[in-house]
Amino acid sequence: MPQVGLSQSISGEPGAIPATRTSKVDWSKTSEHQVTIKGKKVPYTTTVGNQPVWNEEGKPIASLFYTYYERSDVKNKERRPLVFSFNGGPGSASVWMHIGYTGPQKLKIDDEGFPIQPYGVEDNPHSILDVADIVFVNPVNVAFSRIIDSETDRSEFFGVNADVEYLADWINTFVNRQNRWPSPKYLIGESYGTTRVSGLAEELQSSYWMYLNGVILVSPTGLGVDRDGPVEDATALPYYAATAWYHDALGSELQSKDLDEILPEVEAFAINEFIPALAKGGFLEDSEKQRIAEQVSEYSGLSVESILDRNLRVSTSFFWKELLREQGLTVGRLDSRYRGVDRQNAGERYDYDPALTAWNHAFTPAINHYLRDELGYETDLQYWTFGPVHPWDRSGDNTGEDLRSAMAENPFLHVLIQSGYYDGGTNYFDAKYTMWNMDPSGRLKDRLSFKGYRSGHMMYLRAEDLATSNEDIRVFIENSIPEEGMPARY
Numbered sequence: 001m002p003q004v005g006l007s008q009s010i011s012g013e014p015g016a017i018p019a020t021r022t023s024k025v026d027w028s029k030t031s032e033h034q035v036t037i038k039g040k041k042v043p044y045t046t047t048v049g050n051q052p053v054w055n056e057e058g059k060p061i062a063s064l065f066y067t068y069y070e071r072s073d074v075k076n077k078e079r080r081p082l083v084f085s086f087n088g089g090p091g092s093a094s095v096w097m098h099i100g101y102t103g104p105q106k107l108k109i110d111d112e113g114f115p116i117q118p119y120g121v122e123d124n125p126h127s128i129l130d131v132a133d134i135v136f137v138n139p140v141n142v143a144f145s146r147i148i149d150s151e152t153d154r155s156e157f158f159g160v161n162a163d164v165e166y167l168a169d170w171i172n173t174f175v176n177r178q179n180r181w182p183s184p185k186y187l188i189g190e191s192y193g194t195t196r197v198s199g200l201a202e203e204l205q206s207s208y209w210m211y212l213n214g215v216i217l218v219s220p221t222g223l224g225v226d227r228d229g230p231v232e233d234a235t236a237l238p239y240y241a242a243t244a245w246y247h248d249a250l251g252s253e254l255q256s257k258d259l260d261e262i263l264p265e266v267e268a269f270a271i272n273e274f275i276p277a278l279a280k281g282g283f284l285e286d287s288e289k290q291r292i293a294e295q296v297s298e299y300s301g302l303s304v305e306s307i308l309d310r311n312l313r314v315s316t317s318f319f320w321k322e323l324l325r326e327q328g329l330t331v332g333r334l335d336s337r338y339r340g341v342d343r344q345n346a347g348e349r350y351d352y353d354p355a356l357t358a359w360n361h362a363f364t365p366a367i368n369h370y371l372r373d374e375l376g377y378e379t380d381l382q383y384w385t386f387g388p389v390h391p392w393d394r395s396g397d398n399t400g401e402d403l404r405s406a407m408a409e410n411p412f413l414h415v416l417i418q419s420g421y422y423d424g425g426t427n428y429f430d431a432k433y434t435m436w437n438m439d440p441s442g443r444l445k446d447r448l449s450f451k452g453y454r455s456g457h458m459m460y461l462r463a464e465d466l467a468t469s470n471e472d473i474r475v476f477i478e479n480s481i482p483e484e485g486m487p488a489r490y
Helices: 006-010 095-102 160-178 192-207 230-234 237-246 259-279 286-300 304-309 316-322 354-374 399-409 428-438 463-479
Strands: 027-037 040-054 060-071 082-086 105-107 121-123 133-137 185-190 214-218 414-420 448-453
Touching: 040 160, 060 160, 082 095, 082 160, 082 192, 095 105, 095 133, 095 185, 095 354, 095 463, 105 354, 121 354, 133 160, 160 192, 185 192, 192 214, 192 399, 214 463, 230 259, 237 259, 237 286, 237 428, 259 286, 259 428, 286 304, 399 428, 414 428, 414 463, 428 448, 448 463
Parallel strands: 082 133, 082 185, 185 214, 214 414, 414 448
Antiparallel strands: 027 040, 040 060, 060 133, 105 121
């Protein structure tokens, strides 16, 4: 496809913007590669490109940058799965899962996810490319994706429902162009990307009659499922316990146990005792309040006094600051294995998230090098790891119900949830609660599954979890493709 840039329309005007500082609108470049996955060589093509978003009059109003990996030794695409991958934010580029998780190239980091130099990527022996083709999509105003029509209102893109609407149309166009209608199709989203793909599942099904085989929710958000009040205050406790255990901050009896022994116990306490106690508010008996505080202290590694001072409701921000305060350290939000150092030890909240800082350190140089130098994407545009997408309209978030509805209407649709135990941004027990309450009938639970990992928001940055989490996706994909000729019916 020819490159179309905004500068071409104004190239004769004084002070025209150089073509390399404008967005490619409808353009692609393909190269051939090979990677070894699970000990076997997998040949593939990589396409970097831009595909437009059109308005109702057929005018391009935005250009989305994507990277498409397609296994090249598969002739029949009818049974070959196609995965659309989205990150979150909103306003986050696809870089995280692209070179961190499922793609054929992965970030050079140490085995626990910390940055190393020189920056770059290397072969990913755990990529799911052996079983599925993958499209990493960057919504408007992230990576090299841009609004290209100055008259289009930003509200067309920046909101829960607007985001889903234009991306569904974009996916439909991509499937048309790549002749992938017969293929089993999957969506994977991380963090806010789980809101995005949950809404997309229903939008693709109801507006484009594109039925999916699976949706993978990595570190999911609340998806519009109500958990305000005592539930929200209590469901962080298992995450606190996991983090305290990791940092050797629990009492000797609990610390001597394995995490798999501790978490079920804490989950049961949170559901059966902590939520009912919080529901009584100021009318909870003093003796019971003391008992609950002592138990929360035992599980969280915090003092009884600090818990009582906060009426049993310990915020995550206080936890990140308090847990290792005596050591002069903080713990990370998105991955609480990471430790930070603040300007002063006092206070209720840390100065910065040491996890996110470490990740930005490694990812942004690597993705720029990979896309520009190895894949040949030529542009002077800044790669927006986090782009300007605010204000974001969060009203009308019914994405959990949208996903439930899509599952109810499509007996082939399965959902996998993946969460890290040390994630304090979207904690794993919230993810379980969402799964339990997304379908009150319980009739869809045989198609809903949960996997937990001993890492954080991006569980795949830990080498051990990179292998297991990709394998879990691989198994999920293989198990959610029905036998040929099997009818979709209850």
